Amino acid sequence: MDLSAPLPVLLLAFAPAVMWGFTPVIEKRALSAGGNPIQASLTVVLVDSTVYLVALAVFQNDPFGGISLGTVAIFAGAGAVGTALGRLAIFAGNARVGASISSAVLSARPLFATALAVGFLGEPLSVPTAAGIVVLVVGLGVLSAAKGGDLQGWTTRDLLVPLAAAAFFAVGNVARRWGLSAADATPLEAVAINEFAALVALSAYIAYTGRSRVLNRPRRSYLVFAVSGLITSVALLSMFTALSMPEGRIAVIDPLIATSPLFTIVFSWVWLGDLERVSRGVVAGVVLVVLGAALVTGGPALL
Template identity: 75%
Template sequence: MALSAPPAVLLLAFVPALLWGFTPVIEKRALSDGGTPLQAALTVVVVDSAVYLLALALFNPDPFADLTLETVAVFAAAGAVGTAMGRLAIFAGNARVGASISSAAVSSRPLFATALAVGFLGEPLSPPTAVGIVVIVVGLAVLSVSRGGDLSGWTTRDLLVPLAAALLFAAGNVARRWGLGFGEATPLEAVAVNEFAALVALGGYVLATGRKRVAGKPPKTYLVFAASGFITAVALLSMFTALAAPEGRIAVVDPIVATAPLFTVVFSWLWLGGLERVTRGVVVGVVLVVVGAVLVTGGPALIGT
């Protein structure tokens, strides 16, 4: 049976799935210890931006020299919207509904990517995609009544926060794939522009709204968010490299990345027993969302049919 892409591309897409399945768990722990979503988002983007700039200085003596203004603008917009606003929403969702529920809701992003493509680009809606949309909606409904997630309780309205993150990430991923298609930027250059733009956007927001939600938090929370930033740097570079490959289509890469909630459920069950409840409803809802995401973005391509 033929693979949908070379093994290297599939492995590159699997790395962020595993890593982003783990980071919500440690972030939830830090958020419960006094951290805030804005502090988390800013710390993560400061760390991964520093990692990328250092990597560029070491491995690319003349970075960004071949990039046109249009290419830079695409990745900057993706960073300001899909990364800065998206991460802020995902951390807020994690704090409200818990790591397992939030991760599953965010992985519904193919639903929004498809809606954007159908509504604004006039792309057709295939039968597998339509079925996938229904499966995602059912999965989200199951999650909303699962009685799982954050032990302090949450409402269905709280689920809108990670769903907003899914919408923002979907828009960002489509823009990144478009920008990488220009053939000018290396994955490292693309992700560096993306993250620096996110840093500027979040930094500006902090300056405009005050530093109380960022400064003066427990020291260990900064360490956890910094570790998450380093992990995110590896995950993002891996995803960008997969998308930059000729075979790295969204329909191949995004469904694999969208399996992250399956890992989050396992890690939550292992390490968040005092903060979250992983019920059968949570497991069923997560599986439905992941299966729906695979169908929406071209499930047959993943199995070589």
């Protein structure tokens, strides 16, 4: 992994890894106490959208004034796919397989980003990247065979849920980097559009399927998801700021963010002992997935 980027870029990319290593743990606690993925997704995006809109009103004189419709469409699409669908899938994965397992599988998103680059952009598949794919797949296999995660048990098929989240987040990150490269939106404007679009998409989905899946949940679960939303607002803005910098290449940022499962393991071991089992197999699988993700995304830099 190429760590030649300036220190501010590295810190801005590493901060979300720590924060997103912690949020799955508190979310798992709320999900196990009666919360559900749809409620969690809506609460988180409602909180962080509010934070961004307030921040825009306070810190920018003419928010969204110089942004083209094309750029708005890019971030709106990233929000609908990479945020709305991605969060629904990752919360569902957290509920099914546990925080430590779902967080690790989510780090497979560079695999999908690379597939997009190779298939649609014609980028070459380097030897380190190919090796990273093998390591990542082996890591997912180890996780599947590991006796860990949610104590209620889960099947290999359940891994498809956080794996789908990884695909959605990969599409979202590629679109965000593309939109930020246009340089007509600030990171705060970009993340606000992204999250507001996700809020609209989730609200439409809930209106169609019924509000009962969001209402009448334990009060404490709303508070926990709101705290997660506040943490996520900081993490997302940090990631968008890193991506907006000239040195903020996906090959640098994604591997650093992909280290979040290492923190989730520690937090899960400390706070989720009654809900999850962090076995040696889980630790080995997480390490392999993180290493594979680093090779897949930063592979060319290792040559």
